[in-house]
Every structure is written in C-alpha cells, then in structure tokens.
Amino acid sequence: MEYFGIALVVMFGTLFGLVLPLWLILHYWSKRRNLPVAGPDEAVRLQRLAHTAERLSQRVSALEAILDNQSPGWRDQRGASHDR
Numbered sequence: 001m002e003y004f005g006i007a008l009v010v011m012f013g014t015l016f017g018l019v020l021p022l023w024l025i026l027h028y029w030s031k032r033r034n035l036p037v038a039g040p041d042e043a044v045r046l047q048r049l050a051h052t053a054e055r056l057s058q059r060v061s062a063l064e065a066i067l068d069n070q071s072p073g074w075r076d077q078r079g080a081s082h083d084r
Contacts, residue, residue: 038046067074
C-alpha cells in the first residue's frame with residue numbers, strides 16, 4: 001500500500017510538474033506561430049488611427065478647458081445628474 005501512494009505522488013508529480021507545463025507551452029507557442037502577420041497596410045491604418053485618437057484627445061482637453069473657464073462646476077453637475 002505504501003508503494004501505491006508513492007506511485008501516485010510520482011505519477012501526479014510528473015503530470016503536473018512536467019507534462020502539463022510542457023503541453024501548455026507548446027500549445028500556446030504553436031498558436032502564436034499561426035497568427036497572421038500585419039502587413040504594411042495594417043501598419044499605416046494603425047498609425048492613422050493612433051493619430052486620430054491623439055487629435056480627439058486634444059479636442060476633448062480643449063473642450064474641458066473651455067468648460068472649466070465658462071462653467072467651473074460643470075463636472076460636479078454632471079456627476080450629480082448620473083447619481084439619480
């Protein structure tokens with residue numbers, strides 16, 4: 001009976017210590033290898049989207065600055081209306 005317990009420990013130790021991690025590594029490595037590579041068109045599109053996002057961020061900042069000058073409590077009023 002003692003050998004059975006040792007055999008179980010060795011078996012599960014091998015499974016969880018060697019086989020499972022190796023399987024996970026190889027599985028996700030092969031998944032990553034099969035991903036499509038972005039071409040030059042995708043890189044240009046991504047750069048254009050990043051530029052648009054930066055411009056929109058600047059516009060929002062400008063609008064917030066205008067609202068801060070014209071209506072200093074606008075942030076508090078907006079928060080209070082969402083609490084209802």
